Amino acid sequence: MRPLQSFSGLLALVGLIAHGGAAQAWVRSRTNGCHPVYWSQSCIYLQPDGELTKDLPADQVQRIIQRSIAQWQDRIGGSFLRLIYVPPDGPREARFDRQPTIKFRTGRWCRPGDCQGDRESCYDASAAAITTVFFVNKPDNEQEDGLILDADIELNSVHNQFYDADQLPPRGDGRTLTDLENTLVHELGHLMGLEHTCRSAGDGMPDCTVDHLGQRPPLCSTVLAGMDRDPRLREIAETTMFATAQPRETKKRTPEADDVAAIVAIYPAARDPRSCERPRPRDQCGGGGCALAPHGRTAAAAPLLLLGAILLCMRQRRWSGRTC
Amino acid sequence: MTLRVRFVLACTLLAQVLLKSPSLEASVLLPLSTAQLVARAERIVVGTVVGQESHWVDGGSAIVTDVRIRVTRAVLGAQEGEIITVRRLGGTVGEIGMRVFGEASFRDGEEVLLFAERRGGAYYSVGMTQGTLHITQQGGRRMAQMALGGAEIVGRSGVAPVVRPLEEVLDEVRRALAARRPEPAQGRSEQTR
Numbered sequence: 001m002r003p004l005q006s007f008s009g010l011l012a013l014v015g016l017i018a019h020g021g022a023a024q025a026w027v028r029s030r031t032n033g034c035h036p037v038y039w040s041q042s043c044i045y046l047q048p049d050g051e052l053t054k055d056l057p058a059d060q061v062q063r064i065i066q067r068s069i070a071q072w073q074d075r076i077g078g079s080f081l082r083l084i085y086v087p088p089d090g091p092r093e094a095r096f097d098r099q100p101t102i103k104f105r106t107g108r109w110c111r112p113g114d115c116q117g118d119r120e121s122c123y124d125a126s127a128a129a130i131t132t133v134f135f136v137n138k139p140d141n142e143q144e145d146g147l148i149l150d151a152d153i154e155l156n157s158v159h160n161q162f163y164d165a166d167q168l169p170p171r172g173d174g175r176t177l178t179d180l181e182n183t184l185v186h187e188l189g190h191l192m193g194l195e196h197t198c199r200s201a202g203d204g205m206p207d208c209t210v211d212h213l214g215q216r217p218p219l220c221s222t223v224l225a226g227m228d229r230d231p232r233l234r235e236i237a238e239t240t241m242f243a244t245a246q247p248r249e250t251k252k253r254t255p256e257a258d259d260v261a262a263i264v265a266i267y268p269a270a271r272d273p274r275s276c277e278r279p280r281p282r283d284q285c286g287g288g289g290c291a292l293a294p295h296g297r298t299a300a301a302a303p304l305l306l307l308g309a310i311l312l313c314m315r316q317r318r319w320s321g322r323t324c
Numbered sequence: 325m326t327l328r329v330r331f332v333l334a335c336t337l338l339a340q341v342l343l344k345s346p347s348l349e350a351s352v353l354l355p356l357s358t359a360q361l362v363a364r365a366e367r368i369v370v371g372t373v374v375g376q377e378s379h380w381v382d383g384g385s386a387i388v389t390d391v392r393i394r395v396t397r398a399v400l401g402a403q404e405g406e407i408i409t410v411r412r413l414g415g416t417v418g419e420i421g422m423r424v425f426g427e428a429s430f431r432d433g434e435e436v437l438l439f440a441e442r443r444g445g446a447y448y449s450v451g452m453t454q455g456t457l458h459i460t461q462q463g464g465r466r467m468a469q470m471a472l473g474g475a476e477i478v479g480r481s482g483v484a485p486v487v488r489p490l491e492e493v494l495d496e497v498r499r500a501l502a503a504r505r506p507e508p509a510q511g512r513s514e515q516t517r
């Protein structure tokens with residue numbers, strides 16, 4: 001069954017009442033068909049690439065990643081969704097492979113090309129992080145449209161000097177000082193399917209995107225211009241999923257009531273699909289065929305997921321044949 | 325039918341079905357002033373979006389969209405009447421799409437003021453959404469609207485409502501260009517209309 005279209009609205013309403021009519025404004029990312037994106041299983045395994053940023057000791061980076069996950073996990077007890085940290089165990093790439101990955105880009109702020117002539121795609125130097133969520137887009141199929149298949153977070157360690165704001169800032173080296181946890185907690189919100197709580201012109205957000213109360217998200221500029229005199233706007237600006245940030249900001253480290261309400265409403269414990277399988281390593285797709293195993297899924301999404309797994313296997317067979 | 329043929333057929337079928345799922349991406353951006361946009365830009369034009377085409381890159385790991393823009397006013401690195409191509413991250417190919425929060429977005433037929441830089445083999449909007457100003461008519465004036473996109477703009481200076489008369493923005497661009505490069509390259513100077 002598709003998670004929570006009307007039920008989430010009910011929970012949202014309850015949440016709104018519980019918060020005394022506070023300006024909750026959480027927004028779900030939507031497909032072009034206007035269906036919200038969602039994970040169909042109980043958990044998301046997240047694993048960093050083996051090469052972490054060199055700005056911090058590896059064990060500290062791992063602790064910060066785990067802390068970022070815990071910032072959500074410790075607050076969403078009413079939700080079935082679990083973010084599960086998997087320690088790095090080797091090279092991982094951010095790509096459509098059903099293996100949610102955290103990837104620090106340290107040499108070049110680029111997605112590598114392949115050996116068939118495609119060049120690398122380089123990102124904008126001013127982007128500190130990019131989160132990608134792959135999902136099924138079948139506008140006419142309400143059951144499948146929006147089903148998340150994969151998600152990756154890429155962090156720009158080329159132009160950003162990631163640090164832990166709990167400690168003294170490191171000696172600058174010309175890169176932008178950025179609190180790693182503040183960045184990660186926000187990106188994890190996207191990874192779980194959340195949209196920003198405000199919008200801007202030309203941001204690519206589908207026109208049909210509304211907050212959980214059915215309202216168009218306010219313009220970010222409106223929120224920022226009015227937040228000092230309107231507590232409701234200030235509350236929106238304080239959310240972890242708000243679209244703007246301050247230099248060396250840390251307030252996004254802690255999801256606010258609005259952010260938490262979103263996850264609990266979208267993935268309520270009462271609707272736990274009770275399926276949580278760890279993605280298979282890509283090398284299990286070698287040999288004469290794809291060694292497929294269905295991952296955690298809802299019954300409705302199962303055939304699609306199986307097909308997706310076969311497709312990914314096909315791609316991985318191609319990748320595994322690279323010689324460059 | 326051999327197992328291999330069946331495998332290929334299955335994969336082909338699946339490709340048709342699944343190579344059409346969209347994705348979202350989110351970004352955390354640093355703000356760029358007009359001077360910074362100019363400093364990075366290799367092309368600055370006012371133009372009209374005449375077409376867009378999405379395709380896979382990087383061995384099928386990402387989708388990009390090539391946006392064709394007919395130049396109506398060349399400020400830097402282009403000629404009036406020329407059609408230039410700017411690439412944006414994301415798009416839709418079949419039933420797979422990819423969206424980048426903070427990336428510039430374009431609509432067919434709209435007019436934009438574009439700051440573009442070359443990265444790899446393509447031109448991109450400088451600062452993602454920040455380098456694409458959407459032009460609208462307001463009270464008979466052409467206004468340029470900075471699209472902050474889904475980006476995290478660090479710094480309050482970068483988040484104020486930015487809807488300014490196009491000519492005012494272009495004046496600022498010209499000043500920044502003069503500061504960056506006192507003698508504009510031949511054939512690259514603005515053609516005033």
Ligand SMILES: [Zn+2]
Pocket residue numbers: 186190196243350351352425474475476
């Ligand atoms: Zn974001």
